[in-house]
Amino acid sequence: MKGINMESMKRFPIEDFLARLGHHPVQRSANAVWYRSPYRxxxxxxxxxxxxxxxxxxxxxxxxxxxxxxxxxxxRSGDFITQARYVAEVSGMPLPEHETRRSSEMRQASGKSFENVEIFPLQNRALLHYLQERGILSAIAIANCKEMRYTTHGKRYFAVAFGNGGGGYEIRNRFFKGCLPPKDVTLLAYGSASCNLYEGFMDYLSARVLGIGNGEDHLVLNSVSNLTKAYRLLDGYGKLQCHFDNDEAGRRTLEALRTRYGGKVTDCSGLYGGCKDLNDYLQKTLVERQAWRENEKKGKNNGIKL
Known part of the structure; x- marks a missing residue:
């Protein structure tokens, strides 16, 4: 397996591995740490x-x-490649090149062969850590997402699951992006006359972290191809605030909404100009804030406030 030192992965502390999965010791001694079994x-x-x-x-x-x-x-697998992939996912280590190719193949197979699907409250430490790396606070993730465990092609996986209006789920982990059919939009309604629109749920979660649209309704397309499915839900709103990606697909979606709703539509992408999308903007904002705090401690900000 190229692209990673497997010995480094092997040396990843088992204590840290278990902690990321939410398991903590109940007793310590000089050369032993005791747990209740984490898998039974x-x-x-x-x-x-x-x-x-x-x-x-x-x-x-x-x-x-x-x-x-x-x-x-x-x-529940004796396959070493599958085991190494799981260790990489939990520990946050990069996948080997071979595994990266397999991940790409899985994306192409999105929506196929989901078996033994189980939905739980989101609590997996590896998934929460992944979302935190994307700038998503755990409290916001837990309030809006679930945890899905599933089998595909005979192997067991877990992912963040975001429900849609049709009863399906958008699923995401560090290596895989897909959907458990049916594909549909997600409306989060609070009785507002204004609705905020997003292409994907990661941007919606980013908006919640940034405080965008507090007290207003939110609609996640879960794919720009779902736009026509959203019309019946959007027709009654007096204002539509769009937070689409800064790319051609995002611009086409915005224009389609303007054609149907005219002046009700507001393009909010100026907030994150220069960034790919709202989540990209959130991550860059957090990096800038952290750098500012570090400079403040060193007295390098010259009294300038962020």
Whole structure:
């Protein structure tokens, strides 16, 4: 597997790996950290981690090993490539080149072969960490999204799930973007005469972080190809505020809305001019704020406020 040092992945601390999945120790000693088993139910902790050797052993099951073997217990797979992919996803490490190609193939297969689908409240630490990297606060993510666990092509995955009006879900994780059919728009209505429009749910979540449209309604297209499905929901609004991508597809969608609704439509893309979309703007804003705070600590801002 090219593109990554597998030994570095193997050395990723099992304690950190478990913490990102929401599992924390109940007891520590000189060379052992004890947990209740993270992948099965138990009351008395029998799951031991040796931090020095970065190995684990489950006395209740009589099995143990390295971080890849542990990943295999979570995803119920003995395939090393699948285990390594899961470790990469949880730890935030980049995928090997081979795995990146597989991820691209999965995108092309979006919507196919979703089996054993389970929907839970969003709590997976790896998914929340991924969203935090995109600038999305955990509280906002948890309030608006779910966690989906599913099998495709015989392998188990998990992803952030954003529901649509048709009963389907837009799904996203660090390596995959897709949809559990049916495809539809998502309306979040609060009784306002004004509606904010977005292409995708990541931009909607970004708007919530930025405080855009507080107290107003929001509609997520989940694809510009869904625009005609949105008309029946938009016809009653007095004002439509559009936060589309700064690209040709975004401009075409804006013009189609202007053709139908005329002066009711406002183009809000000027807020994030120079950025690809609202989420790109949010991430850059957070980076700039962090840099300003660091300079403030060093006394380099000369009294200038952000």
């Amino acid at each position: 139910e138990e009351k008395t902790p029998s799951f031991k981690v040796n931090p020095e050797k970065n190995l684990w052993y489950d006395f209740g099951e009589g099995k143990g090993g390295n971080i890849f073997a542990l990943a295999g217990e979570f995803i």
